[in-house]
Amino acid sequence: MDASMKDLEQLAVLDPARGREPTAMEWTRSQAFVERVIAAEVTPRPTRRPVGRWLAVGVAAAAAGAVAVVAVPALLPGTAQKAIASWTAEPSSRTGEQVLPQARACAGNGVGGSSSAVHPRDVLLAEQRGTATLLIMKKSSGTVVECLSVGKDQLASMGLADERPLPALPAGTVNLETMSSTGSGDSMWSNIIGLVGSDVTGVEVRLDNGRVLQASVKSGWWAAWWPGPEGGQVDRLTVTVHTSTGSTSYRPSELP
Amino acid sequence: MSGDDAGGRADRFRSLHLGTYADLLRFVERRVPGSEAEDVVSTVFMTAWRRFDELPDDARPWLFAVARKTMANRTRGWLRRQALDVRLGSLESPELSDDSAGAAVRIDLERAWKALSAADREVLALVAFDGLTAEQAADVLGCRRSTFAMRLGRARKRLQSALEPAEPDTRWSSRPHPLKEQQSWTRA
Numbered sequence: 047m048d049a050s051m052k053d054l055e056q057l058a059v060l061d062p063a064r065g066r067e068p069t070a071m072e073w074t075r076s077q078a079f080v081e082r083v084i085a086a087e088v089t090p091r092p093t094r095r096p097v098g099r100w101l102a103v104g105v106a107a108a109a110a111g112a113v114a115v116v117a118v119p120a121l122l123p124g125t126a127q128k129a130i131a132s133w134t135a136e137p138s139s140r141t142g143e144q145v146l147p148q149a150r151a152c153a154g155n156g157v158g159g160s161s162s163a164v165h166p167r168d169v170l171l172a173e174q175r176g177t178a179t180l181l182i183m184k185k186s187s188g189t190v191v192e193c194l195s196v197g198k199d200q201l202a203s204m205g206l207a208d209e210r211p212l213p214a215l216p217a218g219t220v221n222l223e224t225m226s227s228t229g230s231g232d233s234m235w236s237n238i239i240g241l242v243g244s245d246v247t248g249v250e251v252r253l254d255n256g257r258v259l260q261a262s263v264k265s266g267w268w269a270a271w272w273p274g275p276e277g278g279q280v281d282r283l284t285v286t287v288h289t290s291t292g293s294t295s296y297r298p299s300e301l302p
Numbered sequence: 303m304s305g306d307d308a309g310g311r312a313d314r315f316r317s318l319h320l321g322t323y324a325d326l327l328r329f330v331e332r333r334v335p336g337s338e339a340e341d342v343v344s345t346v347f348m349t350a351w352r353r354f355d356e357l358p359d360d361a362r363p364w365l366f367a368v369a370r371k372t373m374a375n376r377t378r379g380w381l382r383r384q385a386l387d388v389r390l391g392s393l394e395s396p397e398l399s400d401d402s403a404g405a406a407v408r409i410d411l412e413r414a415w416k417a418l419s420a421a422d423r424e425v426l427a428l429v430a431f432d433g434l435t436a437e438q439a440a441d442v443l444g445c446r447r448s449t450f451a452m453r454l455g456r457a458r459k460r461l462q463s464a465l466e467p468a469e470p471d472t473r474w475s476s477r478p479h480p481l482k483e484q485q486s487w488t489r490a
Contacts, residue, residue, distance in 0.1 A: 053458055057430035059408050060415060063328035079344050080319045083351045084312045205338060
């Protein structure tokens, strides 16, 4: 920065990360993550088959043990492919008791803080599509997180809401809390999540390619995930909200 | 890829991580709450590993650009409900508690900062906070260096205008959120 940029130097006092250095624990977690990512490709193997890569990831994750970090979303490519291969357009509803192991794994990662004790009632919504379990749960910190679990050691997680009260929606309406896609090629998947008002009996997602999938609705939330990129694109799907009096369809950009 | 090649690639990636992790974490924490930042950074490094062969020699702007896209792709409702802004440091910063003159300057800067558009704040932050050159910042935003220089020049002029004394203005007294809650993402 040259002398003529004193105004910019002056601005540095507002920098929220001024003097911020990663802690030793942050370095440890990040390096462990990097090793996991590398292990998926570097572990000696006879071929480059995806299945080999996935197995290598599993071994590396086990070796990393308690310091393994979960990215958001962090399903590695092989795992995502496995989940995608078994995906179903219609989910099976799961109770908190049924998904307690996944909820414990979800609670144990650092996203939205960790929960030491997990109860079935902490699970707000849970569904199964093939091998993947999607759940929304409240952590002891009061934050609400989403987790997508595949197998015993593969988990993607993201924070949905902090501890403050959520807005109450008008009856028969839904909002859009988050919609995104992650991965690439055959490993790309999308998710969509929102809140529902009372009197919403169901939510359906119709992709522009014609595929229709049923979202799960429970405890004031609606959620779905599917293979493909539409969650990261603008208005490439339609959300249909069913109530006791009829149905209304929206593009995501039309949802509050 | 032979084992040696793979090992060498892995070592270069570890060096990249060692050399850029702190900067990348700071870059992300300036734009999303700390609780989200580590996860965004992890995703950036995962992307960097997949596309390692595409990384330019100066990898930092490339990583920052991926981080911006990652953040933009994860719009969360609870963040959207807050003001869109590059975050500011907390007013309760200990370094200001014994320096009322410094605090006054800072309050003026904050007011000026908040008077700017999110786009102006972004170009200023890339240079003033993230410490990038105009060329690097242009890479992060995916625009030409000349375009960035023009945007930076205009943003600095508007910053200066906002810092100049003006008639009493009640805009700030009605700000609904305390400063420390002004946190969200910039758009890619």
